[in-house]
Amino acid sequence: MRSPHRIAPPDPSAPPHSPPPTARLNPYDELAELARHPLDDFLENAEDTDSRGNRENGASSRADRPGPSTGTHHINRDGRHDEDEKPWSPPNHRRGSRRRRNRFAGLPLAAKLLVALAVGAAFLVLADRWALLYAEHEAADRLKNQLGLSAAPEVDIEGFPFLTQVLDQRLEEVRVTVPDVAADRVSLAKVSATAKDITLKGAGPTSLTGAVIDRMRGEVLLSFDDLNRELGASQVTFTGHGRDQVLARGTLPVAGHDLKVRADAHIERIGERGVATDIDRMRLDIGDLATYRPGAKPSEGLHLSRASAARVARESDRAKALLAVPAVARRLGVPDSAVREALRGDTELNDLTGSPRFVDDVMRLNLLDVAREHPELLRRLGLDPALLKSLEGLTRPVLTDRLSLAFQLPRLPGEGALRLRDVTVHETGIRVGVEGYGIGFGD
Numbered sequence: 001m002r003s004p005h006r007i008a009p010p011d012p013s014a015p016p017h018s019p020p021p022t023a024r025l026n027p028y029d030e031l032a033e034l035a036r037h038p039l040d041d042f043l044e045n046a047e048d049t050d051s052r053g054n055r056e057n058g059a060s061s062r063a064d065r066p067g068p069s070t071g072t073h074h075i076n077r078d079g080r081h082d083e084d085e086k087p088w089s090p091p092n093h094r095r096g097s098r099r100r101r102n103r104f105a106g107l108p109l110a111a112k113l114l115v116a117l118a119v120g121a122a123f124l125v126l127a128d129r130w131a132l133l134y135a136e137h138e139a140a141d142r143l144k145n146q147l148g149l150s151a152a153p154e155v156d157i158e159g160f161p162f163l164t165q166v167l168d169q170r171l172e173e174v175r176v177t178v179p180d181v182a183a184d185r186v187s188l189a190k191v192s193a194t195a196k197d198i199t200l201k202g203a204g205p206t207s208l209t210g211a212v213i214d215r216m217r218g219e220v221l222l223s224f225d226d227l228n229r230e231l232g233a234s235q236v237t238f239t240g241h242g243r244d245q246v247l248a249r250g251t252l253p254v255a256g257h258d259l260k261v262r263a264d265a266h267i268e269r270i271g272e273r274g275v276a277t278d279i280d281r282m283r284l285d286i287g288d289l290a291t292y293r294p295g296a297k298p299s300e301g302l303h304l305s306r307a308s309a310a311r312v313a314r315e316s317d318r319a320k321a322l323l324a325v326p327a328v329a330r331r332l333g334v335p336d337s338a339v340r341e342a343l344r345g346d347t348e349l350n351d352l353t354g355s356p357r358f359v360d361d362v363m364r365l366n367l368l369d370v371a372r373e374h375p376e377l378l379r380r381l382g383l384d385p386a387l388l389k390s391l392e393g394l395t396r397p398v399l400t401d402r403l404s405l406a407f408q409l410p411r412l413p414g415e416g417a418l419r420l421r422d423v424t425v426h427e428t429g430i431r432v433g434v435e436g437y438g439i440g441f442g443d
Contacts, residue, residue: 061210193218294396301366
């Protein structure tokens with residue numbers, strides 16, 4: 001029979017709540033208690049991210065605001081909830097965009113004033129440019145109407161700002177370019193001028209009524225291309241030669257014949273507004289038969305060329321036809337006795353026409369004088385009488401007018417003085433300087 005166990009009475013000297021003796025702990029369990037829990041690292045990183053986001057956005061922590069608890073607690077290492085820790089919230093990934101939206105709000109007052117001034121200055125510049133374009137357009141229309149131009153000129157108003165000049169009613173500089181200005185028989189390719197110190201008339205940029213130019217300098221261009229086109233009926237081309245000379249070369253249709261024309265024109269200024277051309281050494285070549293030079297001098301008129309005069313001397317029929325006219329023989333300086341002997345025999349004729357003086361004397365003979373009385377003689381010499389009749393009407397003034405490059409500047413409306421300065425010849429055309437003072441436009 002087993003004896004019953006007896007329970008020993010409690011020891012009165014022992015502590016009232018001392019835990020009962022336990023077994024010896026495993027050393028690996030002790031090491032595990034010393035290590036940090038992975039959940040603690042995650043929660044601490046979340047708290048750091050949330051606190052940095054709240055500081056950048058200038059917001060206070062949700063945990064400091066009064067209100068009901070969210071029910072989220074920090075779990076300490078012992079596995080118990082800590083009521084004093086801040087509740088966890090997800091990180092704010094939009095804080096960068098919020099910072100960009102508030103960037104202007106964070107600028108200092110001086111920077112904001114600078115931005116406002118820049119915007120206002122931009123609007124003022126746009127208004128100034130609009131007023132400038134409007135004034136240039138109005139000035140071009142007024143010049144077109146007052147000068148009777150076919151197209152509006154180009155007007156460029158210099159200086160900035162424009163509105164301050166208008167308020168002062170005085171422009172610093174204005175450039176005007178007028179293309180294709182009619183001037184007598186020719187047209188000026190371009191008239192360009194720069195006006196300075198212009199006094200405006202009117203209340204503002206939208207109500208300008210006129211202007212007075214204190215001084216002006218410009219240039220007039222008479223283009224050779226325009227001359228060749230406008231005087232192209234004669235198929236004559238003009239080229240510059242030297243500082244004041246223009247060469248005219250080409251063909252001129254006369255009585256159904258294309259005659260080669262050559263002329264030299266000297267350019268000079270006439271008066272205050274005119275340019276004249278002094279044309280000399282004009283010559284029309286009728287093939288290799290004859291040369292016509294308009295004028296009344298002995299060297300001018302219609303004369304056989306050297307080659308044609310030599311053929312007359314070699315061909316007995318033409319020589320006899322020339323000597324058979326007493327007036328022609330007397331012009332050649334041949335005595336009547338020598339003429340009679342030459343007409344009777346070829347030997348005497350050859351002796352007469354073989355003389356070196358005979359060819360020169362024939363070349364000096366003005367055939368226009370002979371044509372009036374003996375038109376049949378010209379036909380026997382190989383010349384068309386109708387052509388010679390047309391040449392007789394092509395006098396020096398007529399031919400000069402057909403090749404003239406003279407022109408006059410149009411008179412400007414209003415008061416003031418406008419005059420030409422120097423005249424020079426360039427490769428592209430004739431350039432003439434222009435200057436003026438006290439020129440008024442408008443009302």
